[in-house]
Amino acid sequence: MMITLENLRHDANGCIRCSNCKWVDHIYMKSARFARICPITQKHAFNLYSAPGLMYSALAIMDNGIRFTPALLDALYKCTSCGACDVRCKRNLDPEILSVIEALKAKAVEVGAGPMAEHRAVAKNIETTHNRYSAPHADRLNWLTEDIKPSVKADILYFVGCAASYADPSIARATARTLLSAGTDFMVSTDETCCGHLLYSTGQFDAFKRQAERNIKMLEQSGAKTVLLSCAEGYKTWKVDYPKILGKSTSDMNYNVVHITEHVDTLLKSGHVTFTKQVPLKVTYHDPCNLGRLSEPWYHWEGTYERYGVPNPVKHFRRDGHAGVYEPPRNILKSIPGIELVEMERMKENAWCCGGGSGAELAFPEFASWAASERIGEAKETGAEAIVTSCPVCKQLFQRTAKENQTNMKTYDMAEIIEKALP
Ligand code: SF4
Ligand code: SF4
Numbered sequence: 455m456m457i458t459l460e461n462l463r464h465d466a467n468g469c470i471r472c473s474n475c476k477w478v479d480h481i482y483m484k485s486a487r488f489a490r491i492c493p494i495t496q497k498h499a500f501n502l503y504s505a506p507g508l509m510y511s512a513l514a515i516m517d518n519g520i521r522f523t524p525a526l527l528d529a530l531y532k533c534t535s536c537g538a539c540d541v542r543c544k545r546n547l548d549p550e551i552l553s554v555i556e557a558l559k560a561k562a563v564e565v566g567a568g569p570m571a572e573h574r575a576v577a578k579n580i581e582t583t584h585n586r587y588s589a590p591h592a593d594r595l596n597w598l599t600e601d602i603k604p605s606v607k608a609d610i611l612y613f614v615g616c617a618a619s620y621a622d623p624s625i626a627r628a629t630a631r632t633l634l635s636a637g638t639d640f641m642v643s644t645d646e647t648c649c650g651h652l653l654y655s656t657g658q659f660d661a662f663k664r665q666a667e668r669n670i671k672m673l674e675q676s677g678a679k680t681v682l683l684s685c686a687e688g689y690k691t692w693k694v695d696y697p698k699i700l701g702k703s704t705s706d707m708n709y710n711v712v713h714i715t716e717h718v719d720t721l722l723k724s725g726h727v728t729f730t731k732q733v734p735l736k737v738t739y740h741d742p743c744n745l746g747r748l749s750e751p752w753y754h755w756e757g758t759y760e761r762y763g764v765p766n767p768v769k770h771f772r773r774d775g776h777a778g779v780y781e782p783p784r785n786i787l788k789s790i791p792g793i794e795l796v797e798m799e800r801m802k803e804n805a806w807c808c809g810g811g812s813g814a815e816l817a818f819p820e821f822a823s824w825a826a827s828e829r830i831g832e833a834k835e836t837g838a839e840a841i842v843t844s845c846p847v848c849k850q851l852f853q854r855t856a857k858e859n860q861t862n863m864k865t866y867d868m869a870e871i872i873e874k875a876l877p
Contacts, residue, residue: 469551475551476504478800478804522562535552563659572816573816577652613643647672682712682714685845695752702754731875732792749778810851830863
């Protein structure tokens with residue numbers, strides 16, 4: 455069943471307006487200060503800015519009750535598609551809340567109301583230069599240095615992504631050096647193009663499907679069987695959104711998807727990686743939405759809902775959030791000599807989104823900075839000197855916001871921390 459609003463009417467209709475999706479699961483809630491989980495709800499305190507508000511808007515759009523007004527577009531595109539509401543809703547119920555939000559964005563694009571101008575500009579960049587920054591495609595591998603020589607052919611393809619290729623090459627270099635140090639044979643491809651995450655998450659499904667097909671063809675032609683990523687957005691895109699847009703399950707794809715933290719954690723456990731250098735730092739780990747609760751495998755389902763809403767055939771529900779990549783980064787940090795890991799109140803499936811996802815930072819930079827400030831404040835409460843994350847968007851936003859707020863909270867990517875600890 456394709457992700458269209460009409461196909462998801464049952465799910466939008468399944469919202470009972472209980473508002474559970476606005477709060478951290480009460481079992482894990484530790485304080486009133488950090489009890490909220492939906493950034494748009496906390497910022498605006500008006501029901502349109504929430505999952506139930508968007509569910510009812512979706513129904514009203516389908517029934518021609520309302521149009522995509524500027525207010526609705528503001529709420530819809532400030533929503534970072536972080537998936538917190540979906541996880542919280544599925545604690546008790548089973549509607550596909552996040553899929554409805556994604557389909558509502560796609561409907562806005564279909565009728566010409568969305569996405570925001572900043573998202574259209576990125577789509578144009580991707581179409582013309584194959585990357586989100588409009589940088590020359592020929593420069594995509596400029597991050598490679600003399601000491602980094604990937605194989606010409608290997609079973610593992612390191613898909614670097616736009617951010618690490620162009621904007622933050624220290625992440626790409628740290629990842630490649632980690633792989634070389636661990637003896638992992640890997641290749642990179644000059645034919646890599648933007649994963650398309652921003653296209654999918656802003657509802658530009660046609661352009662996203664073209665990117666999915668382009669990159670899957672690139673992978674097939676490379677001969678590699680595993681895609682390794684250092685970027686949370688790319689990881690979720692290959693694992694969840696490519697199958698989703700193609701009407702398949704993750705298990706139907708003829709490739710494996712591995713994040714660098716999963717790979718290093720496996721090598722740590724088998725003794726093929728040892729951390730020898732001291733990294734004296736008290737850190738807290740920020741779970742990127744796309745590596746945490748959003749990264750569970752996708753299960754394609756086509757069918758009908760019968761009496762009492764029973765799905766026929768049986769549906770595999772996902773996104774209670776428990777199958778995200780939570781332990782590998784934490785295991786790694788705990789294994790590095792000198793690192794002290796302290797946890798924030800909202801963690802794992804209950805993590806607070808940085809505020810930058812799904813193009814929200816591009817279109818609404820002040821909102822994104824506010825959400826990031828909330829997270830930096832939560833990190834400070836732990837006594838940590840630095841936030842470690844696994845997503846270049848989170849890293850960039852935290853660094854920009856810390857500078858704006860004149861706080862001394864540092865942010866590192868996991869790959870950079872790993873590289874510091876290697877022999
Ligand atoms: S989306 Fe789910 S959790 Fe949120 S109000 Fe609706 S039914 Fe309740
Ligand atoms: S996806 Fe995130 S920002 Fe959007 S409504 Fe759900 S919890 Fe709020």
